Amino acid sequence: MSNAVRIFLVGMPGSGKxxxxxxxxxxxxxxxxxxxALIIEQEGLSIAEIFERRGQDYFREAEASALRSLESKPGGLVVATGGGAPCFLGNMDYLLSTGIAVYLKVSARELLKRFTDEELRVRPLLQNKSETELLAYLTETLAHREQFYKKAQVVVDTAGVSIETTVQVLEKQVLPCLHRF
Known part of the structure; x- marks a missing residue:
C-alpha cells in the first residue's frame, strides 16, 4: 500500500465518520x-463561530481549501469530512480523483437517535429545532446530499451495525481499492 493513500469518509453528521x-x-x-478540526485550527474559530460570524458560504470555501491543503500532507490519511463537504465546490469529484471515498450510510431516523443534546448544540445547522423539525431537516438534507454521497467508491450501511463490524467491513471493501495508490 502506498503511503500517500487517502480514504475520505463521507456521510451525514452522526453517521460515524x-x-x-x-x-x-x-x-x-x-x-x-x-x-x-483542521478548519478550526486554520481559522482559529469553532465551526459554530465561523457560521455565525462569516456565514455558510465562507465556511464552505474554508472547507474546500482545507480539503485541498491535504495534498501537501505526506503519508497516508483517513479523513472524516464534514457532512456537507462533498456537496459543495466540486469537493466530491476532488475526493474521487485523489482517493477513495467511503459513504457511511444511515437513515434520518437513525441519525436522530444518535444525536446527543451536546451535539445538537454545537452543530450550527441542527441547532434550535424541535424533534419534528430536526427529523424533517435531516430527511430533506439527506435526500439532497445522497446524490453526492452515492458517488463514493464504497458504500456501507451503518444502521444497527457496531462500529467494530463497520470497520471490518470497510477493511475488506477498501483494501482492494488501494492498489490504485
Whole structure:
C-alpha cells in the first residue's frame, strides 16, 4: 500500500465518520484527520463561530481549501469530512480523483437517535429545532446530499451495525481499492 493513500469518509453528521475513521486509520496504520478540526485550527474559530460570524458560504470555501491543503500532507490519511463537504465546490469529484471515498450510510431516523443534546448544540445547522423539525431537516438534507454521497467508491450501511463490524467491513471493501495508490 502506498503511503500517500487517502480514504475520505463521507456521510451525514452522526453517521460515524470520526469514530469509524479513527479505528480504520489505526487498523490500516494510517494517520486520522478530522476535516472540521483542521478548519478550526486554520481559522482559529469553532465551526459554530465561523457560521455565525462569516456565514455558510465562507465556511464552505474554508472547507474546500482545507480539503485541498491535504495534498501537501505526506503519508497516508483517513479523513472524516464534514457532512456537507462533498456537496459543495466540486469537493466530491476532488475526493474521487485523489482517493477513495467511503459513504457511511444511515437513515434520518437513525441519525436522530444518535444525536446527543451536546451535539445538537454545537452543530450550527441542527441547532434550535424541535424533534419534528430536526427529523424533517435531516430527511430533506439527506435526500439532497445522497446524490453526492452515492458517488463514493464504497458504500456501507451503518444502521444497527457496531462500529467494530463497520470497520471490518470497510477493511475488506477498501483494501482492494488501494492498489490504485
Amino acid at each position: 470520526s469514530t469509524v475513521g479513527k479505528m480504520l486509520a489505526q487498523k490500516l496504520e494510517l494517520e486520522f484527520l478530522d476535516l472540521d
